[in-house]
Amino acid sequence: MGTFWPNRRGPSPSHKMYASAKSLLSCCMPLHQRPTMGGVGNKMPAGRGWLLLGVVVLALGVAASPAQAQAPGTSNHYDFYITETKVTRLCHEKTILAVNGQFPGPTIYAHKDDVVTVNVYNQGNKNITVHWHGVDQPRNPWSDGPEYITQCPIQPGANLTYKIIFTEEEGTLWWHAHSDFDRATVHGAMIIYPKQGTTYPYPMPHKEMPIIIGEWWNEDIEQLLLDSQRTGGDIPISNATTINGQPGDLINPSCSKNGTFRMLVEHGKTCLLRVINAGLTNEMFFAIAGHRLTVVGTDGRYLKPFTTDYIMISPGQTFNMLLEPITPTNGSGNSRYYIAARPYVTNFNLQVDSTTATGILEYVDMPPSSGPPDFPNQLPALRDIAAATAYTAQLRSLVTEQYPVDVPTHVDEHMLVTIAVNTVPCGGNNQTCTGPNGNRLAASLNNVSFVDPVVDILDAYYYSIPGNYTPDFPNKPPFFFNFTDPNFPTNKSFTQRGTKVKVVEYGTVLEVVLQDTAILGAESHPMHLHGFSFYTVGRGFGNFDQSKDPASYNLVDPPYQNTVSVPKGGWAAIRFRAANPGVWFMHCHFDRHAVWGMDTVFIVKNGKTPEAQMMPRPPNMPKC
Numbered sequence: 152m153g154t155f156w157p158n159r160r161g162p163s164p165s166h167k168m169y170a171s172a173k174s175l176l177s178c179c180m181p182l183h184q185r186p187t188m189g190g191v192g193n194k195m196p197a198g199r200g201w202l203l204l205g206v207v208v209l210a211l212g213v214a215a216s217p218a219q220a221q222a223p224g225t226s227n228h229y230d231f232y233i234t235e236t237k238v239t240r241l242c243h244e245k246t247i248l249a250v251n252g253q254f255p256g257p258t259i260y261a262h263k264d265d266v267v268t269v270n271v272y273n274q275g276n277k278n279i280t281v282h283w284h285g286v287d288q289p290r291n292p293w294s295d296g297p298e299y300i301t302q303c304p305i306q307p308g309a310n311l312t313y314k315i316i317f318t319e320e321e322g323t324l325w326w327h328a329h330s331d332f333d334r335a336t337v338h339g340a341m342i343i344y345p346k347q348g349t350t351y352p353y354p355m356p357h358k359e360m361p362i363i364i365g366e367w368w369n370e371d372i373e374q375l376l377l378d379s380q381r382t383g384g385d386i387p388i389s390n391a392t393t394i395n396g397q398p399g400d401l402i403n404p405s406c407s408k409n410g411t412f413r414m415l416v417e418h419g420k421t422c423l424l425r426v427i428n429a430g431l432t433n434e435m436f437f438a439i440a441g442h443r444l445t446v447v448g449t450d451g452r453y454l455k456p457f458t459t460d461y462i463m464i465s466p467g468q469t470f471n472m473l474l475e476p477i478t479p480t481n482g483s484g485n486s487r488y489y490i491a492a493r494p495y496v497t498n499f500n501l502q503v504d505s506t507t508a509t510g511i512l513e514y515v516d517m518p519p520s521s522g523p524p525d526f527p528n529q530l531p532a533l534r535d536i537a538a539a540t541a542y543t544a545q546l547r548s549l550v551t552e553q554y555p556v557d558v559p560t561h562v563d564e565h566m567l568v569t570i571a572v573n574t575v576p577c578g579g580n581n582q583t584c585t586g587p588n589g590n591r592l593a594a595s596l597n598n599v600s601f602v603d604p605v606v607d608i609l610d611a612y613y614y615s616i617p618g619n620y621t622p623d624f625p626n627k628p629p630f631f632f633n634f635t636d637p638n639f640p641t642n643k644s645f646t647q648r649g650t651k652v653k654v655v656e657y658g659t660v661l662e663v664v665l666q667d668t669a670i671l672g673a674e675s676h677p678m679h680l681h682g683f684s685f686y687t688v689g690r691g692f693g694n695f696d697q698s699k700d701p702a703s704y705n706l707v708d709p710p711y712q713n714t715v716s717v718p719k720g721g722w723a724a725i726r727f728r729a730a731n732p733g734v735w736f737m738h739c740h741f742d743r744h745a746v747w748g749m750d751t752v753f754i755v756k757n758g759k760t761p762e763a764q765m766m767p768r769p770p771n772m773p774k775c
């Protein structure tokens with residue numbers, strides 16, 4: 152099939168050549184204008200198309216950015232400058248941390264098997280780290296990113312070069328800060344194209360577009376986190392759901408209309424949507440009025456294609472979808488259609504940000520319509536558990552000769568891990584907290600509420616520094632009760648703090664059943680594992696039953712994921728082979744749960760051969 156994105160190293164056109172951005176707004180990024188892998192110098196967009204996109208970005212406030220390919224060959228380099236940046240949404244101006252002044256941040260482009268380096272310069276006002284979400288990083292936990300797990304934070308004024316080793320991943324992943332709540336504004340897409348000379352397992356789309364779902368707080372999110380840590384109470388809800396950093400014109404229209412994300416399409420030109428949920432708080436439904444979507448991939452892996460009216464995407468997940476721009480026959484004949492993201496909320500006790508973010512899909516080859524865009528009435532309601540369950544049940548790995556699966560059929564070690572929101576005593580001198588019953592909110596896995604160590608766990612492990620963690624994370628919960636009964640024993644609301652890790656031998660096949668509990672309210676949890684993708688072999692409601700439920704497992708074509716949505720009052724079973732030596736975080740991707748302790752760590756020991764051993768510690772890792 153030849154080359155799909157020919158290297159175009161032509162001279163960089165000046166911006167004034169593209170002064171009339173309007174004429175160039177033909178939808179998403181045309182694929183023939185992909186970035187080249189051999190760049191033309193630092194901070195110089197490598198392909199002509201990226202300048203075009205840059206102009207479009209400026210014109211529409213669309214958050215996608217030129218690649219900054221630097222080194223020739225397969226190695227690419229980016230410079231990320233994290234600075235305090237002023238942005239205005241909902242007519243509130245505030246200072247956020249952002250990469251290269253962009254919110255959402257710049258897109259990283261790579262091909263399968265590339266190695267990309269990113270030098271992160273912390274020019275902000277607080278410690279920070281960055282994680283390359285969904286990249287397995289074989290033998291390279293050093294560049295994984297979570298604060299106090301695999302590194303000490305990058306302090307203000309310092310910098311750190313991360314090495315992202317892409318191997319099996321192909322599709323869409325993303326990067327984000329992995330410290331406090333910095334992820335709210337420090338995030339961006341990673342696009343991993345097929346290996347040079349190979350193609351997608353579906354017809355070549357004409358265009359592509361990252362769509363990043365997020366949240367906006369009018370207040371300073373870091374301050375809200377600090378306040379909640381002082382009071383022991385919950386974190387205030389966000390003020391708006393966002394699409395590519397914008398609430399859209401249904402939320403406070405007089406403030407939001409101008410910035411609304413617009414995606415321009417033409418009849419017959421298929422667009423590949425790369426949807427990412429970068430939100431901190433909510434799973435999301437997503438749909439486009441008048442159009443069906445063909446889902447072809449998730450979490451940097453291919454799926455058996457299926458067509459759907461909507462998707463449900465958890466924080467941490469990505470979905471690749473093909474959009475065929477055809478004027479809907481049942482629509483109004485409108486030239487504009489809302490793209491919409493609405494929270495999917497399973498904890499009915501919580502106050503939530505229920506705003507629906509919108510962008511606009513706009514046909515450039517139709518007469519412009521004057522009325523409002525059509526709204527996607529197929530978008531499920533806020534609490535539609537049945538809609539979410541039906542969507543997720545459709546996820547199956549592609550499975551072809553070129554994209555085989557390797558689902559473990561033999562399990563070496565079984566773990567049952569309960570997930571809970573809890574409390575701990577407020578602490579101090581009879582201090583009263585604003586959490587339940589005057590206590591402090593906490594969260595746990597197997598009743599261990601994870602506490603960050605003083606020295607990051609990877610260094611503590613590598614240098615055998617005692618006192619930072621204990622290797623006794625349990626394989627099962629300490630107590631068995633009816634986990635999903637809302638009338639849970641009241642004494643079970645309290646949890647214990649600790650820094651407990653699970654140590655496994657290299658190559659061990661693990662099955663981890665993640666079990667939600669009703670303690671302080673059942674809800675779904677997007678559980679994310681670093682260092683691995685895993686097969687989600689089963690999901691179900693109620694208490695997992697080892698004698699019955701494995702019979703329903705899909706061991707033929709289960710989805711290969713890095714983040715699984717554990718159903719409210721239910722369970723999810725994942726399997727993976729621990730053939731990646733290092734220190735790997737597992738946590739809920741609802742950030743408030745993660746900071747409350749819904750986390751644990753796998754330490755995978757070195758194997759015997761050199762290929763089964765961690766890379767040596769790079770120089771210049773930050774100090775705690």
Ligand SMILES: [Cu+2]
Pocket residue numbers: 675676677739740741744745749
């Ligand atoms: Cu959670």
